[in-house]
Amino acid sequence: MGFHEEEGIVCGRCRKPVQFETVRGIETIVRCPICGESDTLDAARREASEHTAHVFLQRALGPIKAGAPEVRYRFHAE
Numbered sequence: 284m285g286f287h288e289e290e291g292i293v294c295g296r297c298r299k300p301v302q303f304e305t306v307r308g309i310e311t312i313v314r315c316p317i318c319g320e321s322d323t324l325d326a327a328r329r330e331a332s333e334h335t336a337h338v339f340l341q342r343a344l345g346p347i348k349a350g351a352p353e354v355r356y357r358f359h360a361e
């Protein structure tokens with residue numbers, strides 16, 4: 284039980300820090316307090332770091348990648 288806010292993971296849609304919940308004492312999940320988007324902490328961490336890399340690449344390659352399809356990440360690093 285219980286949740287806390289840490290790790291600097293925010294909801295990609297709402298830009299709000301996600302809440303952490305421990306399920307059955309074994310698995311930690313993150314959940315957006317606004318829209319309810321949720322996933323396991325591991326998946327959210329992975330997606331947040333992919334988003335960070337994506338933003339970095341977009342800044343570096345922006346003019347070249349213009350017109351590329353928008354990629355949406357459910358979780359971002361703060």
Ligand SMILES: [Zn+2]
Binds near residue numbers: 320
């Ligand atoms: Zn949200």
